[in-house]
Amino acid sequence: MDNTNTNSFQKQKNKEEMKKQLITFVLMIGFTIVAFAIVATNAMDKMFAVPLLLILAVVQVGFQFYYFMHMKDRGHEFPSVMIYGGVFAAMLTIAALVAIVWW
Amino acid sequence: MSIAAAQKRGFGAFLWDYLTTVDHKKIAHLYLVGGGFFFILGGLEALFIRIQLIAPENDFISAGLYNEMFTMHGTTMIFLAAMPLLLGLMNAVMPLQIGARDVAFPFLNSLGFWLFMFGGILLNCSWFLGGAPDAGWTAYTPLSAVSPTHGVDFYVLGLQISGAGTLMGGINFLATIVTMRAPGMTYMRMPLFTWTTFVTSTLILFAFPALTVGLFLLMFDRMFGSAFFDVALGGNSIIWQHLFWIFAHPEVYILILPVFGVFSEVIPTFSKKRLFGYTSMVFATMLIAFLGFMVWAHHMFTVGLGPVANAIFAIATMAIAVPTGIKIFNWLATMWGGSITINSAMLWSLGFIPSFTIGGMTGIMLASAVADYQYHDSYFVVAHFHYVIVGGVVFGLFAGLHYWWPKMFGRILNEKLGKIGFWLFFIGFHLTFFIQHFLGLMGMPRRYWVFLEDQGLDTGNLVSTIGTFLMAISATIFLINIIYTSVKGEKASADPFDGRSLEWAISSPPPYYNFKQLPLVRGLDPLWVEKMDGKDNLAPAEPLGDIHMPNSSILPFIISFGFFIAGFGFIYQTDHQAWNFAIFIGMGIALGSMLMRSLKDDHGYHISKAELEREAD
Structure with missing residues (x-):
């Protein structure tokens, strides 16, 4: 790509993209701090802490996929299908082992 | 390049060429030779099993050796024969079908083959080093965890290494199909064989990790004193069964889907009709x-597992009959009203349909959890999975080999030998396995070394063994056909x-760069579209x-050889610490x-434009 093609529209888009990346990055660091704080301070029951940690983790994975790995952008339909396929197969395995073996 | 290729070369140069090649067509040859070698080994093991069972209380081989035979027969046939042969066909054909010049990662392709080959050799070294694995191809714990010889260690390391190779192949094919289709080749214009390669590769990608994990756990239990499967120490031996079957059930679809693709190519070609219900075929896959x-x-x-789990899995299993049925009817409808040529490839396809359908029907019977308590671990199960794997996969491999042989090797396989081979195999196959349904229903258990006299099992077993010999003769005829064809065979046109x-x-065999100019695809069955427009080839x-x-590279061979050495180190370090050096080296x-x-x-x-122009079409 030569620089003459970078019009103001493209510049605006890049700027927004950068903003989103930074916001996500800050949020992820925040989430991590929250997660550590919950465990370190014993602020919550185990009952609440474990599901909350899991939710925070899932959101972070979502950020990772959609913002840092650009799954929200066009042209990433195929990776999305494959990733969700893999998640499906992995969840199935975990669900089966949890439900059938240890329940 | 072209001048060097035209000169006569010594055997050393020929060997070096194949050891270092990254060309998908040559790697396909390697897969076919490697898979063919293990197919013969697995076949010999099958012969020994059937000779042992030819008569009641036979003592042809000892009980321990019999356990090793059936274990290695299953393991070899699934991992080292059927899958590599299919990967060979995929390598040879899929890049050509999508109009690509090679696969996405040629180096990985070569690495995948050599890992498979060295894994297979490592596994079979066990025969000479104190005994082969003897815990069944499923290697159920706790039996496999306590089996005293190094056999199961060889199973674990051999499959781990060859499994890594297969995983690489799967990822490679996925990347190839997603990124390297010729202009105009949309997903819904891809030939069915490419589609099934694609879906199969997805299955490899998602299923093999479960095997990898299972094998690592077993390895740690056997070699490093962990207790994942040891109930006495708080482990759970059922975990192995789950991990193994989470891998191994998709594995049987990894085997059967590519041959569904083969039949979907062979049947339309020899019926002179486009595939009936293309879209439904894709979605059924x-x-x-x-x-x-x-x-x-x-x-x-x-x-x-309990009645709820059993019921869920029974119903899910029966549901698979629906898409499979769609496929069977689509093949029949493709032939309906077509102008059918019956040659060897078509005979194998025609033989496949009833044989596989019988296997599918017994599959539905086995899917009924209640009835399964009767069938379980009897010869009925043995008959069922041989009907789907031999009647499906092996028939498909033969059909594919007859069909694509001219494309791969430039000569057409002899039709007369092909047809004799088919009929011998077809009759032998049904003789061997049909009667096993009844042996199973009469109560003959699977994996038993001997059976007793006068329990109604004598004649059935004799018939079964006779059938096996017919299949062995047919396989020999195929080998003779290969030799005859390479010496005297008719040269194939494009x-x-x-x-x-x-x-x-493109020409048969294709030039090493496949397509001089990438073709422009204008529809499903691209070459046929052009033919119907009165052209003889595709527009560039x-x-x-x-x-x-x-560039060619010897590194894949060396990397795989390194893991092979390390494999021996891991296996024997339990005997003596000095073997740790083998791991390090x-x-x-x-x-x-x-x-x-x-x-x-x-x-x-780069092949220069000038050089391409010099090479006449």
């Missing part, structure tokens, strides 16, 4: 793959069968220009070669 992940526990109905897809648009999608090619060789590959830039080379 995906549906089978999807459902294939949710049925593994039907191998474990008698484990005691398109000997009046084909429909892209691979028939690009001007003639330099072609970028990958082997891993050193492998990781060192990987480092070399990473640090040294290899940009490949």
Whole structure:
């Protein structure tokens, strides 16, 4: 790509993209701090802490996929299908082992 | 390049060429030779099993050796024969069908083959080193965890290494199909064989990790004192069964889906009609793959999962009959009203339909959890899976080999020998396995070394053994056919069968760069579309220009050899610490070669436009 093609529209888009990346990055660091704080301070029951940690983790994975790995952008339909396929197969395995073996 | 290729070369140069090749067509040859070798080994093991069972209380081989025979027969046939032969066909044909010059990662392709080969050799070394694995191809714990010889260690390391190779192949094919289709080749214009390669590769990608994990756990239990499967120490031996079948049930679809693709190419070509219900074929393939992940526990109905789990898995299993049925009817409808040529490839396809349908029907019977308590671990199960694997996969392999042989090797396989071979195999196959349904229903258990006299099992077993010999003769005839064809066979034209897809648009065998100019695809069955427009070939999608090619490399061979050495180290370090050196040396060789590959830039080379113009069409 030569620089003459970078019009103001493209510049605006890049700027927004950068903003989103930074916001996500800050949020992820925040989430991590929250997660550590919950465990370190014993602020919550185990009952609440474990599901909350899991939710925070899932959101972070979502950020990772959609913002840092650009799954929200066009042209990433195929990776999305494959990733969700893999998640499906992995969840199935975990669900089966949890439900059938240890329940 | 072209001048050097035209000169007569010595055997050393020929060997070096194949050891270092990254060309998908040559890697396909390697897969076929490697898979063929293990197919013969697995076949010999089958013969020994059947000779042992020819008469009641026979003592042809000892009980321990019999256990090793059936274990290695199953393991070899699934991992080292059927899958590599299919990967060979995929390598040979799929890039041509989508109009690509090679696969996405030629180096990985070569690495995948050599890992498979060294894994297979490692596994079979066990025969000479104190006994082969003897815990069944499923290697159920706790039996496999306590089996005293090093056999199961060889099973674990051999499958781990060859499994890594297969995983690489799967990822490679996925990347190839997603990124390297010729201009105009949309997903819904891809030939069915490419589609099934694609879906199969997805299955490999998602299913093999479960095997990898299972094998690592077993390895740690056997070699490093962990207790994942040891109930006495708080482990759970059922975990192995789950992990194994979460892998191994998709595995049977990894085997059968590619041959569904083969039949979907052979039947339309020789019926002179486009494939009936192309779209439904594609979606049936995906549906089978999807459902294939949710049925593994039907191998474990008698484990005691409880009625709810059993019912869910029974119904999911029966659901698979629907997409499979769609496929069977589509093939029949493709032939309906077509102008049918019956040659060897078509005979194998025609033989497949009833044989596989019988296997599918017994599959539905076995899927009924209640009835399965009767069938479980009897010869009925043995008959069922041989009907689907031999009647499906092996028939498909033979059909595919007859069909694509001219494309791969430039000569047409002899038809007369092909047809004799088919009929011998077809009769032998049904003689061997049909009667086993009844042996199973009469109560003959699977994996038993001997059976007693006068229990109604004598005649059935004799018939079964006779059938096996017919199949062995047929396989020999196929080998003779290969030799006869390579000496005296008729030279193939680019398109000997009046084909429909892209691979028939280039010479047989194709030039090493496949397509001088990438073709422009204008529809499903691209070559047929052009033929119907009165043209004899596809329009190029690009001007003639330099072609970028990958360099050959010996590194994949060396990396795999390193893991092979390390494998021995892992197996024997339980006997003596000195074997740790083998681990260090082997891993050193492998990781060192990987480092070399990473640090040294290899940009490949270009075939210049001038050189391409010199080479006449």
